[in-house]
Amino acid sequence: MARTESTRPSEARSRLLNTALKVFYAEGIHSVGIDRIVEEAQVTRATLYRHFLGKEELVVAYLTEVDTAMRAQAAAARSDSPADTLRALSQAIAAGIRSPEFRGCAFLNAAAEYPDPDHAVHQAVLAHRQWFEATVTEQFALIRKDDAGPAAKHFVMLRDGAMAAGCLSDAEAVCETFLRGVEGLLRVFTAEVEASG
Structure with missing residues (x-):
């Protein structure tokens, strides 16, 4: 289960997911690292791990x-x-x-x-x-x-x-x-x- 602070998705989580939707589909999953997701979503690594346990969950x-x-x-x-x-x-x-x-x-x-x-x-x-x-x-x-x-x-x-x-x-x-x-x-x-x- 994903880590979320409330039942309503946060703006940061939405940015992470929208970034994943764009880059995973366009470039492949294994070719895109967590650093790329974090950078394009404009969040910190800590924010990513607050919402997802890791890349697999994302x-x-x-x-x-x-x-x-x-x-x-x-x-x-x-x-x-x-x-x-x-x-x-x-x-x-x-x-x-x-x-x-x-x-x-x-x-x-x-x-x-x-x-x-x-x-x-x-x-x-x-x-x-x-x-x-x-x-x-x-x-x-x-x-x-x-x-x-x-x-x-x-x-x-x-x-x-x-x-x-x-x-x-x-x-x-x-x-x-x-x-x-x-x-x-x-x-x-x-x-x-x-x-x-």
Whole structure:
């Protein structure tokens, strides 16, 4: 549990976390030291340790912030049609990939830097991915319960591939391929509903 002096986040804690969000994502977690975070956040080391037990806890807090933003994105994508919800979520993912600041998936990047499955950072990555797959599975299950799990896994793999390719090649072409892949998956999945009905 992070060290905080009250239930309301302090300005210093917010600066630390905002700095971590910016530099961990842009430059990688291991390449950024505590001194850099402290300097850019304009706080002392003592202030950092008053709010976080150490770098590992700051990294987990960073991933928690990204997770919270993605949950809000998924909530904003919801509509009365589960297929349209999945389309809106795909469009939001594509918009992120098209962003000039895009550097891949924060969670896949963190997993690559913290491969030990028992490490707190890796556990935060797994928790996010479990939530994301469950969220997508829920939408597919609203269309048809049978095969919702495999369809969701397919969607997640399309997303992971787009996130990896998006920072290695032409982002627009990657997004077009990703969105076509999602449309194809939805077309097959909904066609099977119509065929069985």
